[in-house]
Amino acid sequence: MNAMLAGVSESERQRLMMMLEDMQIKEQVTMYNSLVERCFNNCVTSFRSKTLDDREEKCITRCTTKFIKASARAGQAFQAIGMQPGELPPHRRRG
Amino acid sequence: MSKQEQEQRVNNAKNEISAFSDMYNRMLKQCFEKCVEHYHDSELALGENVCIDRCVSKYVSAQEKVGATMTKVTSQMQQI
Numbered sequence: 001m002n003a004m005l006a007g008v009s010e011s012e013r014q015r016l017m018m019m020l021e022d023m024q025i026k027e028q029v030t031m032y033n034s035l036v037e038r039c040f041n042n043c044v045t046s047f048r049s050k051t052l053d054d055r056e057e058k059c060i061t062r063c064t065t066k067f068i069k070a071s072a073r074a075g076q077a078f079q080a081i082g083m084q085p086g087e088l089p090p091h092r093r094r095g
Numbered sequence: 096m097s098k099q100e101q102e103q104r105v106n107n108a109k110n111e112i113s114a115f116s117d118m119y120n121r122m123l124k125q126c127f128e129k130c131v132e133h134y135h136d137s138e139l140a141l142g143e144n145v146c147i148d149r150c151v152s153k154y155v156s157a158q159e160k161v162g163a164t165m166t167k168v169t170s171q172m173q174q175i
């Protein structure tokens with residue numbers, strides 16, 4: 001990313017950092033919401049009571065834990081390929 | 096460098112990062128859905144780990160293939 005920002009002033013760089021922080025927060029919320037949706041969908045199938053039963057609660061915990069572990073694993077696999085932010089394949093690069 | 100050029104560079108960087116992270120999150124979602132089959136326990140099974148590794152690698156390859164094909168086909172269509 002540094003190469004992309006050659007000649008860009010400190011205040012502009014800071015503006016970018018703020019935008020990135022903002023994006024990160026939004027993404028975390030999206031990720032959280034989609035994980036809730038996925039685990040709810042997979043773990044909660046009956047509506048005989050209004051509280052999560054023991055089985056459902058444990059399933060949700062396992063589902064969440066597993067997703068976090070799977071994300072970490074995917075991150076490692078991704079890095080192993082040598083991909084990093086700002087290093088999209090050449091055809092994706094512009095300007 | 097002019098203020099305008101600097102803003103352009105910052106916007107380009109932001110767009111690139113946002114495209115990258117969108118792709119990355121889609122990949123995570125796809126690979127989790129395709130590779131993790133049950134929630135009987137909270138550890139990833141060996142097969143699930145192997146699947147995730149392969150899925151990530153294939154996703155990146157597919158991304159490159161789509162991009163290359165898009166570029167090729169689009170330029171062919173423009174020549175007609």
